Amino acid sequence: MRVEELDFDLPAERIARFPLPDRDQARLMQVSCAEERRDHRTFAELPTLLQDGDLLVLNDTSVVAARLCLRKVSGGLVEGLWLESLDGARARCMLSGSRLRAGVELGFEDQPQDCAPLLRLVERENRGRWVVESLSGEEWRVILARHGATPLPPYIRSLRREAGQAEDSAADRQRYQTVWADQPGSVAAPTASLHFCAETLAELHARGVRTTYLTLHVGLGTFLPVSCERVEDHPIHAERFAISAAACAELVAARRRGGRIVAAGTTVCRVLESLPQQPSPCTAETGLYLLPGHRFRWTDGLLTNFHTPRSTLLALVAAFAAHAGSSGLPFVHACYRAAIERNYRFYSYGDASLWLP
Secondary structure (H helix, E strand, O other), X not given: OEHHHXXXXXXXXXXXXXXXXXHHHOEEEEXXXXXXXXXXXXXXXXXXXXXXXXXXXXXXXXXXOOEEEEEEXXXXXXXXXXXXXXXXXXXXXXXXXXXXXXXXXXXXXXXXXXXXXXXXXXEEOOOOEEEEEEOOOOOHHHHHHHHOEOOOOHHHHHHHHHOOXXXXXXXXXXXXXXXXXXXXXXXXXXXXXXXXXXXXXXXXXHOOOEEEEXXXXXXXXXXXXXXXXXXXXXXXXXXXXXXXXXXXXXXXXXXXXXXOEEEEOHHHHHHHOXXXXXXXXXXXXXXXXXXXXXXXXXXXXXXXEOOOOOEHHHHHHHHHHXXXXXXXXXXXXXXXXXXXXXXXXXXXXXXXXXXXX
């Protein structure tokens, strides 16, 4: 597959800059792959589209305040993103700024100018990544809670800035997070799950739809655009996940009773398809790259938002659509064209789609 096959034209006005006032009032495109049919609903109708005995699998990761607004002691702003904590007071961060080198000391923009620096650059890695050391000895979870900001995608902040709006707000800390977020570690939200509210979950349970949780901490790799001419040559970033014995038992039970297993988001789908035929509890990494031709083992339905052109996520949707009986990528493009024509909202704060056989 060539990367151009994943391309499409998206008007900027279709990109959602803010969440809707009510989570479950997002629009929902219901896609029947085998019939190549689509219907237009709201997310609040999701419980009516699933069946008694189905299993909905959710990601319970929690987005941390990973965005860092820094300044060098010697002068100059640095924009950063915490990626993961390492041993002791060190963390891996992505940084952008001029004249960065090992030994440079940094403070936060929200500190007084005369405060002692809090961070030091230790080692440059590849693709803008740095090992950064806390000089205060504080754990990074404390540093992020005190100084970090919501890691909204750069395109949201850019669109808001162009419109003269604040790049983020206090409301983003709540809305760029699922209502069940429990395990801190993500630098991006599992966006398909942002539409759920307590009422939707209660109605799903009342209709006999079971839910279970796994954890995948979302990193940057999943969202990076494909940079190779051949999609298959794109190196995808591995992400850590954990699945419990209870979740494995729910998967097996759903198979035995004939219920459908619906992945709430591409993060969940990626974990499910990394599991063996006999799943067992584990903590591991997945570098699985889901492309057309993949035979899905555990995913019978996919709930997801509308993704960016030339992305691995769009390739994943095409892979599932083909597996579920459609023409695959051509059908996905037709659905995306319909979404654009009908004014669906795209990307992280945008609307959703439910792909079923």
